[in-house]
Amino acid sequence: MRRHWVALLIVGLLASSTASAITIGQPDYRSGDWFEYDGWTAAVFAEYETKMAAESEDYERLNLTEDVPMRLTFEDNENINLGGQDTNCRVSVVEHSVNMTVHFTPNSTEYTNDTMTLNVTTNIKVWMPIGASAFEKRVETITLESWFSGGGEDNYIESRLITEELIERDGLWPSGIEVGNEWDFAETITRTTISEERINRALWNETNRLTENIARQITWTAVEEVDIAVGEFNDENVATIRMEQQIVGESRTSTNWYHEEGYLVKSQHFVNGTLTLSATLTEHEYSASNVVSTIVTSNGLPAPSLLAAITLFAVAAISRSKSE
Structure with a gap:
């Protein structure tokens, strides 16, 4: 399914290119390391704002109430079965949440102030083998809670989208990357997507399950050295290599x-050339010392690519609640 995103207006953060050559090595993440990025909330908000405007005729506006910034945290290693082998894996978890208030046209609902609360939480857990292995496991859970203020029964609706992927790749992430390097690899993904829903904290009801096999080719190019402004106030320049x-x-x-x-x-991240997500490091704690060879990975932030699907649940929740 093609996932469409609304463009975000992002202020350019690129500074001048660095003068000295950079070689990117393999990261060595340790338990307790973490990286916090901005930009995720803006992407989620834009997606919901567009969906509400397009699919609810009584929609008036969407306000951001509060959010917890997107954080990537590395946990203790785990042994799991990957490709039929007991494999020691480095475990990382991405967490993010955002709370929003939907305002409807006055007197268009039977609820207090004609408002509804939306709470969206994202959890992405990744198992990346330590050492040579062609496999990776990824489980993404997106939960949407929606409720109106006041009113009677069927007021609290939860939707959950769980996507589990087993990924097999045929190449290694290069041990040292410099400007001008190019490489590609093929990957096969076995993906199972489960949709669930419940009302007023009853038992979860599975509404859909889909398993599919995906084969694709991915190319990487190390383009140039660039200084990036990071930190809460973009007050620190960091030398990087830009890769496409x-x-x-x-x-x-x-x-x-x-x-x-x-x-x-x-x-x-871009879809048809349109910017859909821009995330920049604001804070981090990284305690690397020894380089560890690992299988190739995108080494990047997972785009909130499945939110487009779960926003359909949000619209359904609105329709159901307003009809009560």
């Missing part, structure tokens, strides 16, 4: 800026 990623035959592309130690500093 293209999924062959698809309209989605991404541009990623990496620190020479291998971690992500900035990421932008």
Whole structure:
């Protein structure tokens, strides 16, 4: 399914190119390392704002109430079965939440102030093998809670979208990357997507399940050295290499800026050339010392690509609640 995103107006953060050559090494993440990025909330808000305007005739406006910034955290290693083998994996978790208030046309609902609360939480857990293995596991859970103020029964609706992927790749992430390097690899993805819903905290009801096998080719190009402004106030310049990623035959592309130690500093995602997500490092704690060879990975931020699907649940929740 093609996932469409609304463009975000992002202020340019690029500074002048660095003078000295950079070689990007393999990152060595440790348990307790974390990286916090801005930009995720703006992408989620824009998607919901567009969906509400398009699919609810009584929609008036959407306000951001509060959010928890997107944080990537590395946890203790785990042994899991990957490709039939017991594999020691580095575990990372992405977490983000945003709370929004939907305003409807006055007197168009039977609820207090004609408002509805939306709470969206994202959790993405990734198991990346330590050492040579062609496999990776990824589980993404997006939960939407929606409720009106006041009113009677069927007022609290939850929707959950769980996507589990087993990814097999045929190449290794280069041990050292410099400007001008190009490489590609093929990957096969076994993806199972489960949609669930419940009302007023009853038992979860599975509404849809889909399993599909996807084969694709991904190309990478290390383009140039660039200084990126990071931090809460963009007051620190970090030397990076800008790398372009293209999924062959698809309209989605991404541009990623990496620190020479291998971690992500900035990421932008595009659909048909339209910017849909721009995220920049604001804070981090990274305690690397030894380089560990790992299987190739995007080494980047996962785009909130499945939110377009779960926003349909939001519109359904609105319709159901307003009809009560």
